[in-house]
Amino acid sequence: LWARPQVQGKVVTFPKYVCVYHELLQEHFKRTMEFSPAEMAAIVPYYKEKKVAKGAYLLQQGQICQLEGFVVEGCFKISTIDDKGLEKVLYFAARDWWVMDIDSFANRTASNLDIQALEDSTILYISEQDKEKLYQEVPKVERLFRIIYQKAIVAWQRRLMRNQTMNAEERYHYFITTYPEINELVTNKLIASYLGITQEFLSMIRKRRSTKRN
Amino acid sequence: LWARPQVQGKVVTFPKYVCVYHELLQEHFKRTMEFSPAEMAAIVPYYKEKKVAKGAYLLQQGQICQLEGFVVEGCFKISTIDDKGLEKVLYFAARDWWVMDIDSFANRTASNLDIQALEDSTILYISEQDKEKLYQEVPKVERLFRIIYQKAIVAWQRRLMRNQTMNAEERYHYFITTYPEINELVTNKLIASYLGITQEFLSMIRKRRSTKRN
DNA sequence: TTCATTATTTAAACTAGTTTAAGAGCGTTG
């Protein structure tokens, strides 16, 4: 689990031993743009490791989101409680996803969201202050996150379009084929909430689908 | 309508006379971060003016979105046609909004969206190539758009949450109180599509609301 | 102006999805 981080076959010098979890983050960044080993060595130590036990909260409503987290192990649900007391899941964050309330993080306002670990999880995170320092120290990181955020907009727009054009069964089918690992992990109640339907109706859809296939 | 652009009382030297429309864009940028007159003078000329007649398309499905547009006059609808042949409005872009298919623009892929002017409109736009040049020439623009895109994510997330927690009537109420100018301008059919309901059901909601108030 | 087209409303029949209630299954804890 622990190793000297390598980039393109060469050992990179970090302040001290760094978990291989950081390589996941490096790979994530490199999928967006190129970085020299030196640049990576400047960026990656800003991200600290944090373990979150199953059921523990990374953020609760009313708090200010202090960190931008990158999931390297486990899974989180990001949800809110509406006025009728019902939990509405905004999204799930598994490995290689970002986990945060970007609104609360960027604007330092009280969050409406709960972020809870669905299993024992590990994130790499950066605080708002450190993120700002990182932008100053490695200006290329502005570009990195400009592109990462750009992709995020695309993802949210597409999700909204799917919600407008697909019915519940189609959305369920999309969900389980696109995120099979998350489907395995989380309860149907949470999936229903994510899809914007009741657990009872999801149960009906599942029955219809299973009988149709036989 | 035309004037020498000024920043903080001082006349700024542009390559040539520039429409005051550019001041709207400058104000927009300055709401996100500070720029010196010199910086502004380097950025703003990248944005060209384009008039779009009522009913004309800025983009049609299958094309690649070649521009990132900023609306200075008029209004656009951004929509798609689903498999059942129904038009689904993704959003409206009035003055001070960005208008583009960010997915198609950034990834140079065929767009699923139509962008049509709902009245005679004017935009300031930048091409993908020029945007890249602008990032190179004024690196601060990376930060500018990193923050602009960050805000956009927040807006899309909030919209999705509203869709999950509000029913059609609540969404309609939110729409007409938040965007009264757009409500005045566009047809109920388009508003219904934006809200994700049929025009007939919107008509019922409107009736309920008007009788309830008397 | 006139004609055609499209937006809006109304209403009745319908359907997708909710609500309420109850029972079965299952892991956890005292």
Add this chain to the structure above:
DNA sequence: CAACGCTCTTAAACTAGTTTAAATAATGAA
């Protein structure tokens, strides 16, 4: 072991929103 809490399912009654169809109002082109 029993008791508890939780998830999942089933089913009946219900409601939010759709569909179809027709009438009217508004708009735009000739």
